[in-house]
Amino acid sequence: MGHAICEELEAHGENFIVIDKNESRTETLRDEKFDASVGDISHKDLIEKISMPPTIFVVSSDILANISFTERVRKQYPNVTIFARAADESTKEELVKKGANHVILSQEIVSNVVYDKIKKLEDSADAQKLLRVLKETEEKLAIIVHDNPDPDALASALALKYIGNGVNVESDILYGRGIGHQENRSFVNLLDIELKKIEDTDLNRYNKYAFIDTVPDANNSASVTPNIIIDHHEVTESIPDADFVLIDANCGSTAAIMTKFIRELNVDIPKEIASALLYGIRSDTQDFTRNTSPADLTAAAYLYPHVNYELLKQITSSVISVGTLNVLGDAIKNRKMRGSYLLSNVGFIRDSDTLSQAADYLLRLEGVTTAVVYGIIEDSGIYISARTKDIRVSMGEVLKEAFKDVGSAGGHNGMAAAQIPLGIFDSVKDKDSLIYLCEEAVTKRFLAVVGAEDEK
Structure with a gap:
């Protein structure tokens, strides 16, 4: 049974360790590249020797040892999810009394069913923990998105605000700079999303802070200690401690994560919220063609019956602005x-926001596998947007490496963004010179990281 569970967990890309008292069996597991250690659950000091994960399987053939170990773990770690193996109905009842969340009868075990139950329990536990943290908000919650929020960030923030309203928590959605993309502006206007700029807001008015579709110090202007972090971007830097943290890089959108919370909490979902979340998923996955996970598809399937289709149509039919057209023309020309x-x-x-639209367009040109478009916002910084269809390249990691000592960056395998403060060019007053130095800095750093300095 244990080996079947190991194979199923590995097939789903989960991180786990195996503890077995049989040294020969442990060696075999190591030969199969499993992280296995020798240990005996009947020894009372085992709990002190291991770092307890959020979910454990107690599936030894010694059922009495399973019961005893389950009891000890539950007393010391009340929030751990425990799957335990029983021999029959009587030992099943005993395991439940001792604190097992789910009991596995040997004759019923099917590994993929067990995995599905694990995920269901974990999802439910995450949703309930988020709700507990929200309920502990004594005054007001600040929901912080990145400086130029996209539909995924805005929809996710709107969903968190809605969940908070259900437990009488008042909140505001805060952003840093601006919303330039015409579809994003239509999204905000049509859904009547109330937003506040961070620079115009006294952050001391809030006693809890939630970072949504972003993390502290990653393309957002808020210098506060987070209580909640929910994101789907890959994170390489350390994340500060918070009351609730869920970063799932396997999801193609944060909106899919928020949809999962709404499902698990079993709350009614208004058409506007459902429409926002569905559009957020579609936008971040480019209509399910980029970085799409089963979670995104499951969330979309759940949302579709609840959406306002006319509202979605209005958002997607927004016109292109003259400013966007001018940037696109400059990107093609230069x-x-x-x-x-x-x-x-x-x-x-x-x-x-116009940079990402230009990068998306240029990536469609024949012979182009990667497009990088960058520009300068006066008195702010150099902004860079990158897109790639080369599966060997993690664009988020490339930009982080290229600009780690002069700015900040983040993103996925196929898309990423970076920002460099203009402070490093303080002595340059002439605009043409600044444009030239910007090009030198961005081009050299990017090409050096991807190893294309000498390509013509």
């Missing part, structure tokens, strides 16, 4: 190729 890498400096811009 493009430079290094092998299959396209880089384009569009000079001074007013809205960084």
Whole structure:
């Protein structure tokens, strides 16, 4: 039974350790590349020797040892989810009394069913923990998204605000700079989302802070200690301690995570919230063609019956702005190729959202596998947007490595963004010189990381 569970967990990409008292069996597991250690659950000091994970399986053939170990774990770790093996109905009842969340009868075990039950219990536990943290908000909650929030961030923030309202928690959605993309503006206007700028807000008015679709010090302007962090981007830096943290890089959108919470909490979902979440998922996965996970598809299937289709149609049919068109023209005109890498400096811009639209468009050009578009916002910084269809490249990691000592960056395998403060160019007053130095800095650093300095 234990081996079957190991194989199923590995097949789903889960991290786990195995403890077995049989040294020969442990060696076999190690030969199969499992992280296995020798240990005996009947020894009372075992609990002190291991770092207790959030979910454990107690599936030894010694049923009495399973009962005793389950009791000891439950007393010392009340929040751990315990799956325990029983021999019959009587030992099943005993395990439940001792604190097992789910009891596995040997004759009933099917590994993939067990895995599904694990995820269901974990999802339910996460949702209930989030609700507990929200209920502990004594005054007001600040929901913080990244500086230029996209539909995924806005929909997720709206969902958290809605969940909070259900337990009488008042909240505001805060962002840093601006919303330039025409579809994003339509999204905000049509859904009537009330937003506040961080720079115009006294953050001391709030006693809890939630970072949604972002993490502290990653493309957001809030310098506060988080209580809640929910995100789907890969994170390489350490995350500060918080009351609730859920970062699931296997999801293609944060909206899918928030949809899962709504499902697990069994709350009614208004058409506006459902429409926002579905659009957030579709937007971040490019209509389920980029970084799409089963969680995104499951969330979308749940949301579809609840959405306002006319509202979705209005959002997606928004017109392109003149400013976006001008940036796109500059990106095409100023493009430079290094092998299959396209880089384009569009000079001074007013809205960084236009860069991602230009990068998306340029990636469609023949012979281009990676597009990087960057520009300068006066008195703010250099903004960079990158897209790639090269599966060997993690664009988020590339930008982090390229600009780690001069700015900040983040993203996924196929898309990423970076920002460099203008402070490093304080002595440069001439705009043409600044544009030239910007190009030198961005191009050299990016090409050095991807190993394309000498390509023509």
